[in-house]
Structures are given as structure tokens and as C-alpha cells.
Amino acid sequence: MSRARGTLAGATVLAATTVALDLLAHPHGDTWWHHTPGFDLIFGFVGCAVIVIVSKALGKAALQRPERSAADSNGAADPEDLTT
DSSP states (O other): OOHHHHHHHHHHHHHHHHHHHHHHSOOOOSSGGGGSTTHHHHHHHHHHHHHHHHHHHHIIIIIOOOOOOHHHHTTSOOHHHHHO
16 A cells, blocks of 8 residues: 555545544534535545645745746846845
């Protein structure tokens, strides 16, 4: 079994255990999501996925610059790069 498969298997077992324990516990909340089994697990996973997707999009849009080759600059520093 590869390391990735072992990690996925462990995460699956952990998720199933969390949902099973959630079914056994008595909900103490007053809202509907406190009474839905596995809601916190799903909400946390979706929230984490949204954070990763948004941060990747922001990184591509705002942080990454196009690559420059040595032929473009002829070995000299670009004055515009030094001012920013």
C-alpha cells in the first residue's frame, strides 16, 4: 500500500468514526445543523476546500509574475524591478 493510499484510508476511517460517534451523541444545540449527523465534518471539509481554492486563485491573480529569461534582460537588472 502506498503512502497516499494509507493516508486516504486513515482519513476515511477517521471520517466514518466521527460520523458514527456523532450518531451516538445527544445533540445539545437548538439549530437544525446541530441535529444533522456529520454536518460539522462536511462543513469543515467544504470550508477548507474553499480556502485552498480561493488562495490559489488569489496567488495566480496577484502574486505570480511571468517568467523572464536571461535573453530578455541581457544580464542587466531592469530599473523598473528595482523600484517596486
